[in-house]
Amino acid sequence: MKYMRIPQYVEVTVWHKLGDHPEVEKLDVSRFDVSDTELCTCLKKLNGETCGRPMSEHGFLSTSESDGKSNIVCPGDFIVEYDSGYIRVEMPDAFSKQWIMVQ
Helix, strand or coil: CCCCCCCCCCEEEECCCCCCCCCEEECCHHHHCCCCCCECCCCCCCCCCCCCCEHHHCEEECCCCCCCHHHEECCCCEEEECCCCCEEEECHHHHHHHCCCCC
16 A cells, blocks of 8 residues: 655754754754764764764754754754644755645
8 A cells, every 4th residue: 555645834944053943952062972173973864974064063953752863953954843843853855855845
């Protein structure tokens, strides 16, 4: 059997820096055993590539499902807010495969 996702509308913010979204906090690099100047080591990048930016330019999004590195926010990531209140981080490639902009 095949299924299709039920259409739903979400609010989206493209995150580039602290202050772009109120739920994204400064990343505490000491939690991940990296320095502020070390380049991105996010394990969430599915294709093995990272954003290449210093960790000091990253944020962190706390959610009920926080498991650490999956909620590190890289510059250019999408913050997706569902009507239910659930918020998640999506990489640009994954986001563009699932969502289209509506007016």
